[in-house]
Amino acid sequence: MAAERVVEIKNKQVLFKDYVRDSLESDMCITTEKTISLRVPEGTKGVVVKNLCLSCDPYMRNRMNKSEIDGFFSSYSPGSPITGFGVAKVIDSRDTNLKKGDLVWGTTGWEEYTFIEPTNALFKIEHTDIPLSYYTGILGMTGLTAYAGFHEVAKAKKGEKVFVSAASGSVGQLVGQFAKLMGCYVVACAGSIEKVDLLKHKFGYDNAFNYKEEHDLDAALKRYFPEGIDIYFENIGGKMLDVVLLNTRNFGRIAVCGMISQYNQENHEGIKNLMEIIYKRVRVEGFLYFDYLLQYSKFLETVLPLIREGKMDYIEDLAEGLDNGPAALVGIFSGHNIGKQVIKVAHE
Numbered sequence: 001m002a003a004e005r006v007v008e009i010k011n012k013q014v015l016f017k018d019y020v021r022d023s024l025e026s027d028m029c030i031t032t033e034k035t036i037s038l039r040v041p042e043g044t045k046g047v048v049v050k051n052l053c054l055s056c057d058p059y060m061r062n063r064m065n066k067s068e069i070d071g072f073f074s075s076y077s078p079g080s081p082i083t084g085f086g087v088a089k090v091i092d093s094r095d096t097n098l099k100k101g102d103l104v105w106g107t108t109g110w111e112e113y114t115f116i117e118p119t120n121a122l123f124k125i126e127h128t129d130i131p132l133s134y135y136t137g138i139l140g141m142t143g144l145t146a147y148a149g150f151h152e153v154a155k156a157k158k159g160e161k162v163f164v165s166a167a168s169g170s171v172g173q174l175v176g177q178f179a180k181l182m183g184c185y186v187v188a189c190a191g192s193i194e195k196v197d198l199l200k201h202k203f204g205y206d207n208a209f210n211y212k213e214e215h216d217l218d219a220a221l222k223r224y225f226p227e228g229i230d231i232y233f234e235n236i237g238g239k240m241l242d243v244v245l246l247n248t249r250n251f252g253r254i255a256v257c258g259m260i261s262q263y264n265q266e267n268h269e270g271i272k273n274l275m276e277i278i279y280k281r282v283r284v285e286g287f288l289y290f291d292y293l294l295q296y297s298k299f300l301e302t303v304l305p306l307i308r309e310g311k312m313d314y315i316e317d318l319a320e321g322l323d324n325g326p327a328a329l330v331g332i333f334s335g336h337n338i339g340k341q342v343i344k345v346a347h348e
Contacts (some may be wrong), residue, residue: 003285011036014325016076019066024264024333028082028326029066036113040094046117047098049088051108052348056134056329056341057170060084061263081109087125087135088114089348095119103128103348105135112345121277124297127304132348137170137340138314139303141289145257146174147299148292153285154231156182161225164188164243166235167208168195168315169332170340173242175233176205177312184231187224189240191335199339202313211240221247231255234299237262238269245273248282256286264333315339 005254012032040048055112067075076082086108090098106112106122125135150156162179166172167188179186188199198207207224214220228249237259262268306312317337325343332341
């Protein structure tokens with residue numbers, strides 16, 4: 001029997017160049033110099049996937065710093081493709097749980113095709129009546145982050161007063177909707193008038209404000225929360241967290257998801273009001289989505305019907321093509337995107 005022909009093609013990639021702070025966009029470059037086999041190498045148990053869409057997430061900025069941290073936040077390697085969450089189609093497989101043609105979401109490379117081994121960071125997509133790009137957000141990492149952060153970390157109860165920062169982003173737009181569905185009073189902040197309008201009129205928040213136009217954040221929070229805040233879902237950090245501590249109620253909870261205001265700073269802002277944690281017995285807890293992966297099936301059972309029945313809204317900001325990937329990723333740190341920033345790499 002003749003050996004099966006191995007097909008190799010040019011593979012467009014977004015490479016990480018080096019740990020330079022002058023310009024984030026210049027730290028990445030597009031190349032088509034490398035080829036990839038569309039067959040899984042013999043002796044391995046991985047898959048080759050065609051990447052369909054990629055997720056832009058704030059944590060990726062930290063991976064552009066040289067760090068000794070291993071695992072999820074490990075540094076990108078200079079000269080290699082950056083990696084992140086994405087949706088892909090299996091082209092070839094030696095994994096018995098995945099076959100050619102299967103759709104998956106999980107960690108993949110910023111490139112047209114990726115060889116992935118091991119495959120334990122991939123999840124097979126069973127529900128295809130929902131847009132596939134949703135698995136980079138509301139049905140993927142950011143959706144599970146919002147769900148677990150609100151229900152498991154903050155342990156929200158009906159009628160509580162909830163404040164969400166960076167609320168028009170991929171996580172924030174979902175947290176507030178979970179809170180409203182539970183019967184909470186929800187106020188959020190965002191960085192533009194357009195985003196504030198979105199929060200109030202599309203997502204149904206009780207109120208929202210542009211934090212960049214507030215000269216006195218403490219006064220703003222007292223205006224919207226005269227009785228104080230029960231739950232703060234933290235996405236910004238820095239001055240925002242410091243002021244929230246002054247306005248938290250006794251036994252309040254702060255679920256720390258991200259601190260996007262600090263990712264581009266060499267010297268992080270200090271927090272002065274930490275004594276409030278003691279006085280008010282506030283619980284502050286950081287978390288990551290993979291702490292709750294065992295709840296993913298339960299999460300889908302909750303969220304899929306809400307999407308299908310039109311009870312949850314979701315907004316994506318789509319950039320077309322890998323060539324626009326670096327600019328799209330950099331743009332989320334200046335608030336350029338409205339909703340979840342996604343890069344459309346290819347069609348199924």
